[in-house]
Amino acid sequence: MKPADxxxxxAGIIGTAIAYxxxxxxxxxxxxxxxxxxxxxxxxxxxxxxxxQQNRWxxxxxxxxxxxxxxxxxxxxxxxxxxxxREGMAICIDDEMLLRSLQSRIDxxxxxxxxxxxxxxxDLRRRVPDLSPAIVAGSFCExxxxxxxxxxxxxxxxxxxxxxxxxxxxxPVIDLLRAGGQVQAVLTPQGPLPCRAVVLAAGSxxxxxxxxxxxxxPIRPGCIQMQATLPMPKRLLPVxxxxxxxxxxxxxxxxxxxxGGGWPGRGDPERGQADVLPGSMRKSxxxxxxxxxxxxGVPVTRAWVGWESFxxxxxxxxGPIPGxxxxxxxxxxxxxxxxxxxxxxxxxARSIIDGRMTDLLRPFGPExxxxxxxxx
Amino acid sequence: xxxEPLTDVVVCRCQGIGGAEVxxxxxxHGLATCDQVKKLTGAGMGPCQGRVCGPLLRSALLAAGxxxxxxxxxxxxxxxxxxxxxxxxGAESLDQPRGTVSAKVLxxxxxxxxxxxxEPEGPSx
Amino acid sequence: xxxxxxxxPLPAQPGQSLAAALWAAGVANLGGRDEAxxxxxxxxxxxxxxxxxxxxxxxxxxxxxxxxDGLRAGREPEGTGAGVPAAFSPAxxxxxxxxxxxxxxxxxAAAAALVEAxxxxxxxxxxxxxxxNAPRTAARIHHGASVWGIFPGWRVFAAPTDPELPPPPAETxxxxxxxxxxxxxxxxxxxxxxLPGVVTPWGALHLLDHGALRLGARVVIVGxxxxxxxxxxxxxxxxxxxxALLPPQPSAWVAPASxxxxxxxxxxxxxxxxxxxxxxxxxxxxDLxxxxxxLAPLCDAVQLAGGAIAFIPELGGxxxxxxxxxxxxxxRLFVAGDLAGLTTPAVAAAQGHLxxxxxxASLGLLTGDQAEARLRExxxxxxxxxxxxxxxxxxxxxxxxxxxxxxxxx
Numbered sequence: 001m002k003p004a005d006x007x008x009x010x011a012g013i014i015g016t017a018i019a020y021x022x023x024x025x026x027x028x029x030x031x032x033x034x035x036x037x038x039x040x041x042x043x044x045x046x047x048x049x050x051x052x053q054q055n056r057w058x059x060x061x062x063x064x065x066x067x068x069x070x071x072x073x074x075x076x077x078x079x080x081x082x083x084x085x086r087e088g089m090a091i092c093i094d095d096e097m098l099l100r101s102l103q104s105r106i107d108x109x110x111x112x113x114x115x116x117x118x119x120x121x122x123d124l125r126r127r128v129p130d131l132s133p134a135i136v137a138g139s140f141c142e143x144x145x146x147x148x149x150x151x152x153x154x155x156x157x158x159x160x161x162x163x164x165x166x167x168x169x170x171x172p173v174i175d176l177l178r179a180g181g182q183v184q185a186v187l188t189p190q191g192p193l194p195c196r197a198v199v200l201a202a203g204s205x206x207x208x209x210x211x212x213x214x215x216x217x218p219i220r221p222g223c224i225q226m227q228a229t230l231p232m233p234k235r236l237l238p239v240x241x242x243x244x245x246x247x248x249x250x251x252x253x254x255x256x257x258x259x260g261g262g263w264p265g266r267g268d269p270e271r272g273q274a275d276v277l278p279g280s281m282r283k284s285x286x287x288x289x290x291x292x293x294x295x296x297g298v299p300v301t302r303a304w305v306g307w308e309s310f311x312x313x314x315x316x317x318x319g320p321i322p323g324x325x326x327x328x329x330x331x332x333x334x335x336x337x338x339x340x341x342x343x344x345x346x347x348x349a350r351s352i353i354d355g356r357m358t359d360l361l362r363p364f365g366p367e368x369x370x371x372x373x374x375x376x
Numbered sequence: 377x378x379x380e381p382l383t384d385v386v387v388c389r390c391q392g393i394g395g396a397e398v399x400x401x402x403x404x405h406g407l408a409t410c411d412q413v414k415k416l417t418g419a420g421m422g423p424c425q426g427r428v429c430g431p432l433l434r435s436a437l438l439a440a441g442x443x444x445x446x447x448x449x450x451x452x453x454x455x456x457x458x459x460x461x462x463x464x465x466g467a468e469s470l471d472q473p474r475g476t477v478s479a480k481v482l483x484x485x486x487x488x489x490x491x492x493x494x495e496p497e498g499p500s501x
Numbered sequence: 502x503x504x505x506x507x508x509x510p511l512p513a514q515p516g517q518s519l520a521a522a523l524w525a526a527g528v529a530n531l532g533g534r535d536e537a538x539x540x541x542x543x544x545x546x547x548x549x550x551x552x553x554x555x556x557x558x559x560x561x562x563x564x565x566x567x568x569x570d571g572l573r574a575g576r577e578p579e580g581t582g583a584g585v586p587a588a589f590s591p592a593x594x595x596x597x598x599x600x601x602x603x604x605x606x607x608x609x610a611a612a613a614a615l616v617e618a619x620x621x622x623x624x625x626x627x628x629x630x631x632x633x634n635a636p637r638t639a640a641r642i643h644h645g646a647s648v649w650g651i652f653p654g655w656r657v658f659a660a661p662t663d664p665e666l667p668p669p670p671a672e673t674x675x676x677x678x679x680x681x682x683x684x685x686x687x688x689x690x691x692x693x694x695x696l697p698g699v700v701t702p703w704g705a706l707h708l709l710d711h712g713a714l715r716l717g718a719r720v721v722i723v724g725x726x727x728x729x730x731x732x733x734x735x736x737x738x739x740x741x742x743x744x745a746l747l748p749p750q751p752s753a754w755v756a757p758a759s760x761x762x763x764x765x766x767x768x769x770x771x772x773x774x775x776x777x778x779x780x781x782x783x784x785x786x787x788d789l790x791x792x793x794x795x796l797a798p799l800c801d802a803v804q805l806a807g808g809a810i811a812f813i814p815e816l817g818g819x820x821x822x823x824x825x826x827x828x829x830x831x832x833r834l835f836v837a838g839d840l841a842g843l844t845t846p847a848v849a850a851a852q853g854h855l856x857x858x859x860x861x862a863s864l865g866l867l868t869g870d871q872a873e874a875r876l877r878e879x880x881x882x883x884x885x886x887x888x889x890x891x892x893x894x895x896x897x898x899x900x901x902x903x904x905x906x907x908x909x910x911x
Binding site: 038280281290299 | 412415423452461472473476477
Binding site: 230232233277278296299 | 652
């Protein structure tokens with residue numbers, strides 16, 4: 001197979017964003033995927049599409065702030081309509097006992113540079129008139145929003161191709177080859193593809209590949225489920241969350257309500273198989289109706305599932321793979337990677353070109369697990 | 377007789393998606409299955425869940441020269457529209473799952489979170 | 502009977518569907534103010550083109566709602582005059598030995614065989630009321646019940662087609678499952694085919710059977726196959742004027758039709774159908790256009806349950822893979838009727854009967870030599886019935902299924 005400078009394994013939102021940035025910088029990139037996105041039960045296909053900065057732990061906040069700065073110009077840059085809407089996000093509470101912890105999160109995030117503030121229940125009901133009277137307050141961030149994950153992934157892939165990236169579908173990376181500790185090639189069923197660097201951005205398929213190359217990291221697959229309703233008149237502008245309840249609720253351009261929140265599906269990650277669970281449909285619907293009672297008469301038209309990769313500490317794993325010069329991992333986004341993708345793409349590309357991890361990415365390095373002795 | 381591809385026709389009735397858009401997606405992305413067309417164009421995601429438009433997506437792929445049988449569309453619940461209030465009315469049961477998925481839950485690092493237990497009920501498709 | 506549409510009284514005949522009553526009252530466009538015009542199309546609840554708001558619940562298919570005193574309905578999406586969402590009563594759970602999806606000839610025959618063998622049976626069907634000529638049965642039949650979910654166990658989830666009527670059990674636990682969901686009508690996509698007033702053959706028969714077609718209604722039939730001819734005859738007998746019977750313009754979307762022109766090339770109208778255009782340059786005024794492109798097996802429930810399907814054009818397209826005794830590839834899952842291959846009501850009933858017996862045996866309700874004798878008898882009846890299949894290629898299609906079943910991976 002024709003050699004490349006850099007191989008990116010995985011054409012989901014992370015892989016395509018990285019490939020785009022590398023190709024734009026003139027790097028000869030080959031972007032490989034085991035299937036043909038967006039089809040398949042992938043994380044990018046089952047993302048709720050939230051583009052938020054608030055409610056992120058530790059070093060994710062700084063990365064998210066950088067990401068939103070890129071999101072603001074992304075559609076112009078990629079020459080694509082990815083349905084990016086920035087009408088804010090409210091994370092609600094229905095229990096006044098939670099006010100203090102909510103305030104302390106808000107304080108921490110403001111100190112980190114985020115435009116988030118406390119809003120009263122009535123403030124929130126002015127923005128969302130149908131919001132349940134049970135909501136007493138919430139954290140509101142003006143610059144949070146949402147976008148379409150499938151369109152965004154497609155847009156990055158298209159732009160990467162336009163800058164010269166090669167995209168190979170139905171071409172899984174099944175192994176890495178090295179000489180003297182330096183990556184020489186990736187191995188695919190069609191044979192080896194020589195390269196001098198590789199990024200493993202294969203989502204829930206990354207752990208198996210890491211095991212294969214003897215570089216096991218604490219990343220596990222998990223199956224997440226989504227559902228969406230019939231299109232309704234546009235009434236809900238901000239994205240809604242609710243502390244203590246699994247919900248991420250938004251209304252997209254078509255008017256459909258898209259419902260996430262981390263409810264599980266079930267299946268076999270190795271075969272990429274995933275099934276919808278009725279309990280998850282019911283329970284997420286119950287949360288929606290608890291948050292906005294007027295939505296009780298709105299029907300669900302479809303449900304879908306996808307496999308995501310979750311890390312042991314709920315933070316992405318981004319950095320050099322121990323024992324492999326020239327190999328990086330960018331996985332374990334734990335259900336909150338979509339918003340970060342434009343920044344991850346920019347920073348990983350820069351790290352590869354500069355030969356060292358950028359400041360924004362260093363806290364996510366896999367070496368943190370060796371230090372803490374966390375095993376897979 | 378000559379068969380002309382009539383592109384100026386709605387293919388997905390539920391959402392008004394046109395044949396031209398579908399054919400363009402197939403050509404631009406080299407699509408080969410109905411599911412790929414559905415994911416990229418949104419055709420088949422409306423209330424009919426592909427019951428009406430499925431054959432038309434197939435026609436698009438066959439017209440584009442796809443050799444292997446491109447259908448049918450993968451089927452997921454709900455087969456019919458079901459009101460959220462009706463779904464919610466059944467949520468109190470001892471149904472699995474008991475909680476949501478997160479890194480903390482998957483790694484068992486968080487006390488007090490509902491533990492995710494899913495006994496296999498049968499073969500997964 | 503006090504029925505309102507958008508807050509105004511709607512003339513009503515007992516037994517009519519809401520869709521038919523609206524059509525009869527001149528309301529063809531059921532789409533909301535911000536939607537493209539749409540209306541009744543398939544007539545059997547598959548397409549949801551006729552969706553309206555009833556009692557604050559959205560997405561209700563008007564063809565599956567029977568008029569009743571106090572019915573309030575309105576257009577999507579605002580549903581003006583359609584009331585506020587009624588409280589949803591707590592979900593009930595049912596239990597049966599066997600759940601049967603579909604109360605057509607196959608489903609009812611299966612249910613009858615099972616009840617006779619001593620099984621408790623729950624049958625689910627979307628039609629709001631039993632068909633006039635349906636056989637009586639001791640099985641529990643839930644009419645106006647849409648099965649929306651099938652999960653391993655089996656667990657069968659259903660929702661009411663009319664949100665204000667007593668709902669079916671939200672969830673039914675069953676040891677075995679028989680799927681007899683029948684067929685779906687194929688689309689005939691000519692420009693303008695989504696206009697209200699362009700309907701499928703079953704959509705036209707729905708209007709006729711619900712007394713909604715006015716005397717002298719001008720009908721254009723598009724499609725010259727025997728089904729189209731049969732529908733034309735029934736409509737003519739019902740008082741309609743058949744203004745034209747044309748083959749459709751062949752295209753990538755419409756398979757080549759037999760016969761020469763003139764062809765129907767499209768449908769014109771603003772809020773509803775006004776005329777059918779032809780390749781001869783004519784515009785045929787019409788109140789109703791019937792577009793027939795044939796049937797295909799409806800296997801979505803089989804796919805949901807995890808049963809295998811295969812593409813066999815001679816049987817109508819994608820069909821449920823099954824063994825000689827109508828067993829599917831999944832444990833305790835059986836199929837019968839059109840979804841196992843487009844066929845006649847006689848074959849469907851024979852298949853249902855055999856599937857019911859096979860299912861009863863699998864549950865241990867039929868045992869020993871007597872069971873085997875009855876199964877052989879049912880197989881013989883089915884073989885005899887199959888000889889009456891006149892569809893071109895049916896025998897070849899059936900033979901392919903036999904080979905497919907024999908070759909399936911274990």
